[in-house]
Amino acid sequence: MEEQGFFYRDTWAEVDLDAVYKNTSAIKELLPENVGLIAVVKANAYGHGDVEVAETALAAGAGYLAVAFMDEALALRKKGILAPILVLGATRPDDVAVAAKNQITLTAFSYDWLEKATGHLGDLSLRIHIKVDTGMGRVGFRGQKELKQAESFIKDDSRFIFEGIFTHFSTADELETSYFNQQLQEFEALLDSLSVRPEYIHASNSAAGMRFPAARFNAIRLGISMYGLSPSPEIKPSLPVELNEAFSLHSRLVQVKKLEKGEKVSYGATYETSGEEWVGTIPIGYADGWIRKLQGQEVLVNGLRAPIIGRVCMDQCMVRLPEFVPVGTEVTLIGRQGSDFVGVDEIARKLETINYEIPCIISNRVPRLYKKDGKVIGLHNHVLGS
The missing domain is CATH 3.20.20.10 (Alanine racemase)
Structure with a gap:
């Protein structure tokens, strides 16, 4: 991707500043x-x-x-x-x-x-x-x-x-x-x-x-x-404005392999393939705030849902792919891809917590790309100090 010159890993967050503006303006109008x-x-x-x-x-x-x-x-x-x-x-x-x-x-x-x-x-x-x-x-x-x-x-x-x-x-x-x-x-x-x-x-x-x-x-x-999030699930249906989520999280497959029936995946060998399966590795883990409890959470690959299998590692996790896809294919962990959407609230439910916590725990190790009018207008990369 063209932003690659600004950071050197295949995981990043995007912040839609237009969404922040719209949310703020809509509530200000109230x-x-x-x-x-x-x-x-x-x-x-x-x-x-x-x-x-x-x-x-x-x-x-x-x-x-x-x-x-x-x-x-x-x-x-x-x-x-x-x-x-x-x-x-x-x-x-x-x-x-x-x-x-x-x-x-x-x-x-x-x-x-x-x-x-x-x-x-x-x-x-x-x-x-x-x-x-x-x-x-x-x-x-x-x-x-x-x-x-x-x-x-x-x-x-x-x-x-x-x-x-x-x-x-x-x-x-x-x-x-x-x-x-x-x-x-x-x-x-x-x-x-x-x-x-x-x-x-x-x-x-x-x-x-x-x-x-x-x-x-x-x-x-x-x-x-x-930031486009409801203060709680119970009041979400009655909010007087439409909120637009500003935060999304993305990565890319760095390896894709076919495993045979009975093969194990990740630490503790907690996952065993039930048949021939395509498995993809994503370079994000609990050191990035994508914590171990997210085992089983679905991500989006080519617009289709793919579950995280085995334990989430410090820097990587694995997903069971619905079919073969090439290395470099984008993975959406939070956000929209195709017609499907994994919202912050879905991640919060999986972690049995509130949506406030989710963007807060995605660590500074994950670069933030800032978008306006659909274009990248800025980047913060804490690791490189830029």
Whole structure:
């Protein structure tokens, strides 16, 4: 393939930036004009590529970015991203000056954190969003008393710019809404206890942002659905927009051989041919995030399904081919080939996990090709540092 000059193995992922743009735009159109969109690009944009997705989301109407840790925010700054960035997770108080110098917004989640942060700010100003815990049980101030203490502390120190307040719903992607409503009511009560509301008030993730207009406030955080995936299988049929998966995974057969009846395949000799079979080897394995539990998962070869046989190795796995096909034939592990489609949700079901996890676990050893208008516009190859 023509991209071969940029990497030297026959396995790669493709990220459809048009899909990211369409998903972001479609969800943005659901929102009233006064509701902003915070694009969540943590974990290397859920394994898709931080700067590529960030630029696409901003072009599609996002006004703010969010990451999990300050390292991720600094990586975006180093790559030229100038948009506001919020760190959703905990940052060490010792590092607040670094955030301030790089115009990175931090999450204040405890009174102790605020007190310690003051000793490291010097004469710098720091934008903060207060995180309140309304029932998730992770980080955040709990109850009106703690929130009022935090607000008072911030008011007394002009170096803190109280820019936002947020919470996180734990069941927004479930059909049962009683606990969601309980959290929403708690958040509204906390907002009412503030003497002054900050510029940004955000509580909704992808699920809540699409399903519950009352929970949008003036910003939503768009994560999983920006990448074309439903927050959960149970709400997928009722989503108000059509989502387009942005991530696909591909490889090529590096060897094809005919095995006779009774021959064994892979470690542990767990697979035995039931007759004469064509077996193909694919250069992807558990070191790439294509883990051993995917034994038996079907991939697409010439538009037909072919099961993985034997144990998945560190760098390779084998498939039972429906017929002879030549070396070099493309294999689609995630994505569309011909009239068939292996979606991220199918892989998640096989692994008994959620779709969020799948693109995240495909390791940086797998090069990412970025496509727009059907053409490759960029490549990230972590191994070669390009």
